[in-house]
């Protein structure tokens with residue numbers, strides 16, 4: 001029998017484009033996906049909960065995780081560390097469940113090296129002006145950090161070609177529908193490939 005592993009979906013894109021907003025809405029509608037909660041050294045924002053939004057770590061704790069190879073990928077993004085716990089992702093995929101990562105671009109490119117079979121989705125803003133408005137209006141970052149995140153955004157957009165899909169986040173519901181269509185289509189694609197393998201094996205055993 002062919003072992004059916006889960007699919008790793010990676011949603012990425014510049015800060016403020018709406019990754020978190022799209023992911024939260026998607027999870028209200030797609031209960032079969034498992035979200036991998038990241039580790040970070042950044043300060044908790046008002047309303048955030050440890051173990052729900054992130055696992056909040058000190059720099060020393062985070063660097064120990066790096067040393068122990070416990071992270072599937074990590075990046076230093078605008079002076080804080082962010083990373084994906086390796087064990088949770090690998091064990092969940094082995095169980096045949098799909099895992100969903102919401103991470104920035106340097107990390108997504110590292111995942112691509114280790115998991116080229118992952119499905120990489122780049123969330124794109126309707127315009128750079130709108131991207132700026134979204135970060136500023138969210139009101140979570142100082143002016144200096146907004147400037148740094150926008151600088152990073154320009155570099156991140158240049159890496160868009162490395163992704164399998166680009167989804168424009170014009171309206172949240174439309175972006176969510178597009179991501180749902182990608183998930184469905186990837187499942188259909190893999191079912192078809194699995195059937196083809198099964199047929200080849202059966203023919204060989206005849």
Ligand SMILES: Nc1ncnc2c1ncn2[C@@H]1O[C@H](COP(=O)(O)OP(=O)(O)OP(=O)(O)O)[C@@H](O)[C@H]1O
Pocket residue numbers: 013014015016017018019020021022134135137138169170171172
């Ligand atoms: N389609 C949309 N139209 C208008 N506003 C949006 C849309 N999507 C998200 N937003 C708003 O933009 C702001 C940034 O969204 P969000 O925090 O989800 O972005 P993000 O990509 O996860 O950012 P970060 O990478 O910094 O965590 C939020 O205030 C959110 O409500």
Ligand SMILES: Nc1nc2c(ncn2[C@@H]2O[C@H](COP(=O)(O)O)[C@@H](O)[C@H]2O)c(=O)[nH]1
Pocket residue numbers: 013014015019038039042073074075077082083084102103104105106107108
């Ligand atoms: N490389 C990784 N990037 C991550 C991870 N978790 C979140 N992120 C991304 O970091 C930036 C900033 O996040 P914020 O919560 O401070 O606004 C954003 O692009 C996130 O998607 C991770 O595990 N690895």
